[in-house]
Amino acid sequence: MSTNIENFEIKKAIPQDVPLVLSLIKEIAEYENLSNEVIATEETLMTSLFGPGANTEVLIAYLDGSPVGYAVYFYNFSTFIGKNGLYLEDIYIKPEVRNQGIGRMIFKYLIKLARNKNCGRMEWAVLNWNVPAINFYKKLGAQPMEEWTVYRLTEDKLAILADE
Numbered sequence: 001m002s003t004n005i006e007n008f009e010i011k012k013a014i015p016q017d018v019p020l021v022l023s024l025i026k027e028i029a030e031y032e033n034l035s036n037e038v039i040a041t042e043e044t045l046m047t048s049l050f051g052p053g054a055n056t057e058v059l060i061a062y063l064d065g066s067p068v069g070y071a072v073y074f075y076n077f078s079t080f081i082g083k084n085g086l087y088l089e090d091i092y093i094k095p096e097v098r099n100q101g102i103g104r105m106i107f108k109y110l111i112k113l114a115r116n117k118n119c120g121r122m123e124w125a126v127l128n129w130n131v132p133a134i135n136f137y138k139k140l141g142a143q144p145m146e147e148w149t150v151y152r153l154t155e156d157k158l159a160i161l162a163d164e
Contacts (some may be wrong), residue, residue, distance in 0.1 A: 001105055006062060007064045007065075007162075008061070008062070008063050008102065008105065009061075009062045010060070010061050010062075010106060010109050011012050011059070011060055011062065012057060012058070012059060012060075012103065013048075013057070013058035013059070013060055013070075015046060015051065017058070017060060018046050018049070018050075019042055019047050020060065020067055021045055021049070021058050021060070021070065022040060022041070022042055022045055022122075024060075024067070024069070024070045024092055025038060025040055025090070025096070026038055027092060028060045028068055028090055028092040029036055031155055032127060033090070033131075037038060041126070043112060043155050055075065055088070056071070056072060056073070057071060057074065058071070058073045059072075059073075059106060059109065059110075061093070061105070063097055063100075068093060068094045068097045068102060069091070069092050069093035069094060069097070069103070069106065070090070070091075070092055071088060071091045071092075071110065072088070072089040072090040072091075072127075073086055073087060073088045073089060074086075074089065074134050075087070075117070075119070076091050076123075078120055078121065081113055081120040081121070082118070083085065083118060083119060083120035083121075084117065084118070084119050085112040085114075085119050085120055085121045085122060085123060086110060086113065086122045086123075087119075087122075087123055087124065088121045088122065088123070088124035089124070091103065091106060091107075091124070098132075100157050103136060104136075104140075107140060110122065112120045114128060120122075123145075125150060
């Protein structure tokens, strides 16, 4: 599935795109004031995105042939609805091309993908301070899941607990 609207295109990432994907990850981390948390390398991304058992996909948005954003997603499962869901891990649009409908076109692509895969829902997380993103999501009709809190075990904690 490829979306072409005039000079805009969305493509699925291929192994040769890994350096670009890493640079976009670093850009979103900088925007989110989380640059110090990026430990991904081209090697880890190559393995995770294109190695055996890989289950994560990356879309790259191009405007006039130049990369202007990306989205990372994978499928999860809801026991309550008995169906897969599409989980959007990251969506990032370069600041200089925001407010041109690119984010909406990426969402539309993902929504159609979720429908084609018979997903029961699509979910993502947003930082509480990111008001522009929150407003964008609300315009789409998305609703915050305020009664849920995300918990995380980091790699170091996983190692400790696995060795107990």
